[in-house]
Amino acid sequence: MRNFTYQNRTEMIFGKDVENNVGQKLKGLAKKVLIHYGGGSVVASGLLDRIKESLNQAGVAYVELGGVKPNPKIGLVREGVALCREESVDFILAVGGGSVIDSAKAIGIGFYHEGDVWDYFIQKVSVKETLPVGVVLTIPAAGSESSNGCVITNEENEYKRSAGSKIMRPVFAFLNPELTYTLPPYQTACGIVDMFAHVLERYFTNEKGVNLTDRLCEATLKTIVEQGLAVMANPLDYNARAEIMWAGAIAHNGSLGLGRSEDWGSHMIEHEISGIYDIAHGAGLAIVFPAWMQYVHQHDLGRFVQYAEMVWGIPTEGRDEDAVARAAIEATKRFFKQLGMPISFEDGNLPTDKIEEMAEKTVENGPVGSFIKLDKGDVIRILKIAADLK
């Protein structure tokens, strides 16, 4: 086990109706809040109005900035930074899913940088300060509600890049599973794949002697499979929605990766797909992960056999390790398909003519991944497997 440091300051306020206390929570924390959101459902459902009412009742001043899109764009972040400065905002409240939270986090750090906020995402400057961010979560997926980073897309050059710092964890997050009842099935499914992938990135490690985190990863993966399918079958199942919402936070709060090397190769590859084609991140991950697994599984068959046994309950005794590993990859694909996700470019109706470009961008700062380090050739081969995987 490796040495590590872990601290997660985010206060998680979980359950029915909790978001009605957001005004009271902000009182004393903020003089003027930027309410940041996407549009559509947050407005139509009346949630945004309820949040504003809660702030009004608590006497907390606010300004608004909506319009966050999936794969949130640097352009809107720049607008947000300018608005926060003009309006002397001292707290950002993200009302939405991972895209909104990530956009809010980017505005929070951009506020303290005189140059362009994109500088953080190309490692030109590092994060030293941020406006505090709070969250009312509506989509369980990204885990951004208590994670220490964010991912932003530069719409000018189709780059999708991340920035992170321990000070970027939100101050609080309200998680009401009932707010997720009305998510379209596709979006629910993308979220389920996203959180599943967040655990996989930590599970596939070369580190030995990490049994506790292995078991915790497997516990979370199994629950995401079981409760994910339950949510798809019955969107109004409160407990299943609650389990998935909490799993999304656990999957990406960092606790499952402690003492281990983490991989993140698949995420890096996926970022180039959604950066170019603007598809949902979860759908992109469903396309990349099975291909990645197929490409790397012989590197550590034992770990894939463990994955097969502990997550999928595949019998292993007396069986060929490669066959067991392949069965686990099949089970993973089957799960994604059951969720209605694409598992190939073909499935997702994406062209494959930019594979070379995507691979080039993926490795432009050097090889990606850790379980196996992937160079450009590896990435091309993985994307080619992903092209028409069945």
Next chain:
Amino acid sequence: MRNFTYQNRTEMIFGKDVENNVGQKLKGLAKKVLIHYGGGSVVASGLLDRIKESLNQAGVAYVELGGVKPNPKIGLVREGVALCREESVDFILAVGGGSVIDSAKAIGIGFYHEGDVWDYFIQKVSVKETLPVGVVLTIPAAGSESSNGCVITNEENEYKRSAGSKIMRPVFAFLNPELTYTLPPYQTACGIVDMFAHVLERYFTNEKGVNLTDRLCEATLKTIVEQGLAVMANPLDYNARAEIMWAGAIAHNGSLGLGRSEDWGSHMIEHEISGIYDIAHGAGLAIVFPAWMQYVHQHDLGRFVQYAEMVWGIPTEGRDEDAVARAAIEATKRFFKQLGMPISFEDGNLPTDKIEEMAEKTVENGPVGSFIKLDKGDVIRILKIAADLK
């Protein structure tokens, strides 16, 4: 799943040699530190000297108070409070195991109460403020290094009582598994039972729809069994020591009980045993838990069957539920015996003539436990089972 709020601010600094940075860590956080410890091994091993050297090098002033005993006593806490006031201490550094940390936490809250610090433990006053507490952990067991409470014994009346508040979580905790290499096997074993029991208290719940936390509990329990036996077999196995050390923190940082009712009946009963006989808390739990399980298992056979299957790998198909549950209780006893723990009063060489008094004290504020509420008669029957359990 129930509504919940969770925040764990403790910074966990884990791994080899980490404690050498404690002085640097305290710089800026503290003007004058109380170094609080037990004695014996912390002194003999040279750890205390290294800690002091680290503070000296960082230019952090300190005073010392040693002498904490297992089942830490209110008398020393009172001394600590007086010392902190005299010396204008503004930070307490606990160097030791759960007893030392609990004593430090009690001093921290006592500092802000004009009356007797015991008032917190009889609910005469509630915790509103505390001196910050930091930890260098030497015994993985109590989980106090990131928990929100403490347990103190009043040596005048043999009462053992707890106090808690979210502000009582330590600011930081240094966890170096190598510091636990030299623990006597009995103390290692007591710690293993203690952390195992912390998970059981959360696992045996009446709450439905808590699959994720169920799985996380089972993951932790399984790891404690596997790695606990590995540590007993090879005390110098770094990874096993590390897994047990981290499991102790996970078991009691509150995350495994979220959204659930927790039980704590067995702990309440045990407190009366160690309060009177001053035995190790872990040993007391090894005596109480199997008897508690035997007494309550028919309340929810399904949960005991799940415990049998998921933690102990006991085959369940086509078998009588009661038989499976009993097999799980047997497995639990066997584990405690393998660790060298007593599983009965007889085993522990304790008299049974105070069963009535212990039961009386256990329920003096009303029934205890939640899985089944236990009144005085229940507690007597459990203690009688524990008297000579085989």
